[in-house]
Amino acid sequence: MEWLKTIHVSSVALSFFGFFLRGIWMLVDSQMLQKKWVKILPHFIDAILLISATGLLYVLQWSIFDKNWLLTKIAVLFIYIGLGMLALKPGRPKAIRGSAWGAALLVYIYMVSVALTKSSYGFIEWLL
Numbered sequence: 001m002e003w004l005k006t007i008h009v010s011s012v013a014l015s016f017f018g019f020f021l022r023g024i025w026m027l028v029d030s031q032m033l034q035k036k037w038v039k040i041l042p043h044f045i046d047a048i049l050l051i052s053a054t055g056l057l058y059v060l061q062w063s064i065f066d067k068n069w070l071l072t073k074i075a076v077l078f079i080y081i082g083l084g085m086l087a088l089k090p091g092r093p094k095a096i097r098g099s100a101w102g103a104a105l106l107v108y109i110y111m112v113s114v115a116l117t118k119s120s121y122g123f124i125e126w127l128l
Ligand code: HEM
Pocket: 005, 008, 009, 012, 050, 053, 054, 056, 057, 060, 062, 064, 070, 073, 074, 077, 108, 111, 112, 115, 116
């Protein structure tokens, strides 16, 4: 179980780092975003993230409906995906893409805090 959680948490960190980097490249109009490996690698990391998440659910014998914090994390994941697409898909003004990128990073940090506190309040709990 611990090794599966290590894979899950490592892919969470790698996914964040990759999204952060691609956002910077978007903001500075870098040609790096055109590279094939830059387009493919995030899908690979996100697949590992989701497969390890499914594996954890199986090992722990949990349903996503068992824990409020888990359901929150998954619901917010959809918001993150939407903001991430807005940020990285070409075509929209950079102010919008940059704002979506910043919001997506905050949402991601919130998701990590929800996982760590095992509470839907996430980092708000640390502030109280
Ligand atoms: C379909 C999506 C996901 C599912 C079903 C899922 C499920 C899980 C499960 C079952 C655990 C183990 C909890 C425990 O051992 O008590 C876990 C841990 C964790 N998850 Fe996810 N996860 C998902 C996505 C994410 C995402 C997107 C993030 C980050 C943004 C994330 C961050 C974490 C972290 C940091 C932990 C470790 C918490 C700890 O140290 O106890 N997860 N996840």
